Amino acid sequence: MLKTLFFVFFRIGFFSFGGGYAMLPLIYKDIQSLGLIPAQEFSDIVALSQMTPGPIAINAATYVGYKSAALVGATFATLGVILPSFILILIIDSFFSRFKNNNIVKGIISGIRPATVGMIASAVIFFAETSIFEGKLSGFDFQKNLELLNLPALGIFVLTLIGAKKFKLGPITLTILAGIIGGIIL
């Protein structure tokens, strides 16, 4: 169990470019196939991560590890997710200036960056499937997807967009407001 946790989060750490949100689909897939925790619970922890200190990736690793094997699990998963960065940086720091101006590295990064935009967008779907829709969306079956729609939750989704864009409210305020509204109207 500990070995699996460590390996899974090591892989997540290694492939997570572009910050916390981009690693969500990576974590999602692994916890689903391993059955570590239910998808919905994972979404909750990501939501809470926006209000607790520290990066989402660390929070997620700690949470999944803790749920799977208590404090030891939390430690292994967290170490796993950090270690790839740690090793890479110790290596890179020795030839920092060469790495910084390397065109091949720049080329690879310029391809990974748009891929991470797609990954973050896919995380929106995962979240929608546990809130705005009551279940997993099925490819192109619009009729069925429409039946799964939870209208009040969609309202909260739209209000959050408006709150962020028009009223420039921060993520913490918006998350708390959404929780309160959810408790009242859903």
Place this chain on the structure above:
Amino acid sequence: MLPLIQREVVDKRRWVNEAEILDIFAISQSLPGVISVNSAIFLGKRVAGISGAIASTLGVVFPAFFSIILVLTILIGLRNSLIVDKVFIGIRAASAALILLAALNLGKTALKEKAGLIIALLSFGMIVIFDIHAMWAVICGGVAGLLIYWNHKEQS
């Protein structure tokens, strides 16, 4: 978080200068992992070698580590109440919106060219429609970036 780091290590402690910290941030962004953690590892290494890197990493990780365990222990007690379920549906709906905005913001800077847009769409489709592990999106994106770079080089 980055402005916070900058103020502490450049202005207050003078461990590195302004130009160095911007370099460190830029490179931390292009490496896998969390930007703030990556920056901490870099800074620790610069200031006090490998042990410095270990110390700064532990420092930046601990608050996240313990706060989530604290939240978890509280949450377990509340878990099975109907009202908490509803609160969380609301919170998840808000998160979907916040993440959508994050994707749009990043998209504005990362998808200036047509190739970028195609890579983003393919990566989205791979994960959502074909249920492929997201690490393949990263690998394919990297390979595509490399091919585009070589192609440009040949033309010029």
